[in-house]
Each structure stands twice: as structure tokens, then as C-alpha cells.
Amino acid sequence: MIDFDDKIAVAVSGGKDSVSLLHILAKIERKHPKAELVAITVDEGIKGYRDEALKIAAENCRKLGIEHRVVSFKELFGYTFDQMTKRLKRKGGNRLTPCAYCGVLRRKALNVVAREIKADKLATAHTLDDETQTILLNIFHGDVLRIAKEKPVTDEVHPKLVRKIKPFCEIPEREAALYAMVKDIRFQSEPCPYASEALRNDARMMLNRLEEKHPGMKFAIFNSIKRIRPALEEMAKKEELKECSECGEPTTDNICRTCQMRKQIE
């Protein structure tokens, strides 16, 4: 996943997974003088939630001596996430959950900053749990080709897309949390107020129930997809990447999902 001289942007939300990842990457980086780490935190603008996470992310970066960049939805898209959800609610007829919007906008924000700082890779702390939930969610949404695109190390598909890596993709969430606890690392445990509305929660509960009864189930799903992925990638290759006619970011449509969502919000 990582080369000895990579500049790595690490997405740090302040939660247990991302702060554990930051500490582990910092430990690895110390042995590689040509490598560089920069932490990026996205401030969605979620009142009573993100402020504390920002402080925790900053505190961890300070302790590790890592540069910390913060990018907000407000500065990038003109609204805080709370303002966006209010506008969408007022308009009605919206079938997507808040997390569906937040996820798309956050991915864009991280890519924009990672590209600005000329990072070679963008590391996110997706764990085995996140990966298996995402696989199920893509199936629930009938969007199986996304499984090919969201692999643990993405290819160089477009000069404007920073390659993504997921160093924790085979680490169960509980182990990432355990690492933070054993190392006495401070992280945010308060859940996001929008999280309960997400379909991901149902996928999480379903998978945890299965794992409890049949240990190893999450690894089995992850490894099955690893074997199927090359076939899915072949199918996904037919999708050509263009540049969005509104913002110029890479997309398979004429207008990227971020701009489609922004228009809906506006």
C-alpha cells in the first residue's frame, strides 16, 4: 500500500479508528525519513458533534508532530451540513439519508485537499467492519460495480483523483478500538446525531449478529469479494471517466454526484 517515499494524507475524523491509524502510520513513518504524513479533518458543520472531534484530532496531531489541515463543508460548498439537511427537509421528497449526502461530499473534500498538498496516497481508516458493511450496502442499492471501485488500494485512474489506501481493511473495528485504549490514545466516542438514520446501521447490526453466531463471517465476506473483484473490475472498465461540466472533478456522468447534490440542496 505504501512506498518508502510517499507523502500520505490521512483522513482523521477524531474517532477511534482514524486516530489509531494515525498513530500507527506515524510509527511506521519514523523509520522512513523520505516519507511524509499530513492529517486532514473534514469539518462537516454538525453542531455538538464535530467541534469535539476537531479538538481531539488536533491534539493527536500535535502530540505526534504531524501537520493538520482542516477543510469545512461551509468553505467548500457554501453551507454547513446542518444547514444542508434543514434545506433538504424543507424541500421534502428526499429519499436519501443524510449520510448518503455527507459521504459523497466528504469524499470530495478529502480528495481536493489531498490533491492540493500533492499527496501520493490518501489513507482512510476503513476497518473490516466498514468494508463488509459497504459491500452489503452496494448490493442493497443495486450498485455492485462500486464494489470494484472501492477496493483497498485504488488504481491511478485520473490525474485529479488521489489514490486511496485502506490500511485497516482487514482489521476488525474492535481491534482498532482496543489499540487506542491500550495505547491510551484519546478519541471521540460520541456518535454523530445523524448516524441512527443510516442504512449502514442495519447492515452493521446484521453483520454483528452473524459474526457472533458464526465467527469469521466478516473475513469470509471480505475474502469472497476479493476473489470476485477482478471480474467486477472488468465490467467497471467500460465506464469512462470524464470531467464534471460544473466543477471539473472526475466523474462517470456529465455532472458529478457532488454537483447534483449541491443543486438539490440549493
Ligand code: SF4
Ligand atoms: Fe456524516 Fe453520517 Fe458520518 Fe454523521 S454519521 S459524519 S452524517 S456520514
Ligand code: ZN
Ligand atoms: Zn461537479
